[in-house]
Amino acid sequence: MKTEDATNSRKHLADSTYMSGPHSKTEENIMFAVGHVALGYLTGKATSKLLNAKINIPLLFFASIIPDVDFLLGLEHRGPTHSLIVQTIIFIPIFLVYRKQAAPVFASLVQHSLLGDLLAGAGGTQLFWPVTSQWYGTQICVTNILSITLEWIAFLVFIAVLWITKDVKSLFQHQRYNLLLTIPVLTVILPSFLQFPLAVPTALIIPHLILLAILALSIAANLRQILRIRR
Secondary structure, three states: OHHHHHHHHHHHHOOOOOOOOOOOOOOOOOOOHHHHHHHHHHHHHHHHHHHOOOOOHHHHHHHHHHHHHHHHHOOOOOOHHHOHHHHHHHHHHHHHHHHHHHHHHHHHHHHHHHHHHHHOOOOOEOOOOOOOOOOEOOOOOOOHHHHHHHHHHHHHHHHHHHHHOOHHHHHHOOOHHHHHHHHHHHHHHHHHOOOOOOOOOHHHHHHHHHHHHHHHHHHHHHHHHHHHHHO
């Protein structure tokens, strides 16, 4: 009965629904990798300022998009990996060790489900799995043009803050966490360009390519440093 209710709830939310990611159809309301990473960085940055906590930029990027690894795991999109309960449980030991220093990364992680998929995703999200399989969504009707415009704005603000605060420099310094960026690159961003038709709308190809270039250069710079050290 619960399964049937969850299915009916999902269908109700999905009247004008889309599913985001490399294996999904692109319809009206959708937040792509650029939006998730941009909002993840900005929320993590704001949290660090609020709590006076240090931030690790690669970790913010990683956390902002890692819920979409459900594609790689063969799980239903916006299911368990998008659950606030699962995310909180995972972060309990991290908070015990790193305390407030973990807050920016946690903020970057949960915004994916709350800002990107709950508010901007008409398809709904299993926010409280496994307590309930109910799908939660605002059903906000966002036209394709408005959605893309908002994502462009988020991306431009993200680039501006990254440059003004000089956080971009940390991406090209030797950090052990930089290699984590290979996971979102290989599982979410790059596969979006390997589909036909493209999973990314034409209007968002440029910001996605810029994001992909930034992450790829960060990974390459880190690998180069590792090779130098070993020599």
